[in-house]
Amino acid sequence: MGIRELKTFVAVAERGSLSAGADARFISLPAVSAQIASLEAEWGISLFDRTRKPARLTNEGIALLAKAREVLVLYDQIGDAVREADDLTGSLVLGSIPTALTSVIPKALLSLRTLHPGLQIRVHHGLSPSFAEMLRHGEIDAAIISEPRVQLPSVRWEPFAREPILVIAPREAKGRTDEALLKAYPYIRFNRHFWVSHVIEEALAKRRIVLRETMELDSLEAIALMVAHGLGVSIIPVSHTSFLRLHRVKAVPLGRPPLSRTIGLAERVGNPKGRLTAALLDALNRAAAKSGRST
Template identity: 40%
Template sequence: METRFLETFLSVVEHGSLPEAARRLGLTPAAVSQRMQALEGEIGTPLLARAGKQVRPTEAGLAILEPARRVTSEARALRLHALADQPAGELRLGAISTALTGLLPQALLNLRQRLPEVAVFVLPGSSTDLHAALGSGRIDVALLVRPPFNLPKSRMWAPARREPLIMLVPSALAGHDPLDLLGSEPFIRYDRGNWGGQLAQGWLDAHGIRPHEWLELDQLEAISVMVSRGLGISILPDWAPPWPEGVTAARLPLPGPPLVREIGVLWERGHPTTRLIQALIEAL
């Protein structure tokens, strides 16, 4: 059985679309369709079913989903072990959006200059999603917010950046007292489902503050634009630039001891790509 057919199947399931899977894999939709037909013919049953414009796995497709992930992961590990002494291979990297624009561009340039034969696949997502993707083997390493729980001994962590939490306010409110603003201005909350958003909520709880909340978002870039337009104030990390074009909001320090969001690299101890991960850490 061709492992590339299994990889194609996993990509189709992940993206819910043959054309999108084709785009991600650098293939034509016809080639993806042919691979799926060949895989279904070899297994002897349909693995995908159409649901409007999307596709979803059949019961048989769901049954082989996890085994397919294990097989493709093990096959890739074999290739990496065979290339252990060569500066080549593929690194599957997950990254949160602010790291994707603020930290990764220069790091990837440094990595490419040092190891030009290394191919990098980047999966964007939230820290919670990337943590899950790391656990399932979909990615080799994640650049994310440090998890708010103790890491198991099987995981390795390397810090990359510390970002203090600040209050972001419209420029007209620069110089005002942050505590006064929390009592008078509408509050745009950084999604509590994100680990960084939980830090902001922890600061509010520690100070016994219940702001006039009217909006909750999980995209820092979108929050900064809305604050800049005068729609409210927010508490969020002072992430690495670039920030969205045209944002003119003011950054105010929060009262009390600094509260920091730590960004770093998380991976499995002894992973076959450890040498490439170490090179990424050095590039960061």
């Protein structure tokens, strides 16, 4: 039994179904089933009464849920205690993709500032390919970027969160599935040179979905604005549901299982500010876990 299995069990128990737990943990339904089965096998009990629809917690499951919550709280407190024992000072120049700026970064930076008031972090926003070059040239100390498609020379990348990749459409759009929306409306492409765009194109090619491309934009906000005005649909990574509400668009997952991208912290191998980036990565992991988007 590990922390990951307990987090998955709590997510399923609190949300009422395996599929909802899978969505909350951003893992596949088979992975959730396997983790729950592992817990049941280890303890020799049934955590859910599967004869009922939807499945409900057994008495043993209710007991484990209470203790699992306590364990997860203690797990977070252990990390906090260790971090508080090591005060950090210095400066860090950080690059970040836009979606992280509106999701995990604010929480992570607030945590770091509380634990290490002497640590100064300057943040630049941009896109993954640009930050990869800046890292190699020593222009930044670290960067939050999506998973590189190839190994970057002399760069180490550590994943910490997943972001869903969604089909966004005007609120009044009638299609209920990703394929229906993509076939019914013109397509607004996210810049094809961005790493995430390659992931999207590969997924569409496998399903042989033909798009009627109408424009190509660099900005997620600009794409959402165009979609909200009824000019088409698009496929983009979304860090938080507030983005959808703000731009007045609706969204459906892309594919089954839903497609997502992994984001992580990249730094040069042998980074002289390794202690600072380690503290940052720890804060990012905790922020992602609390938001339900950890890897």
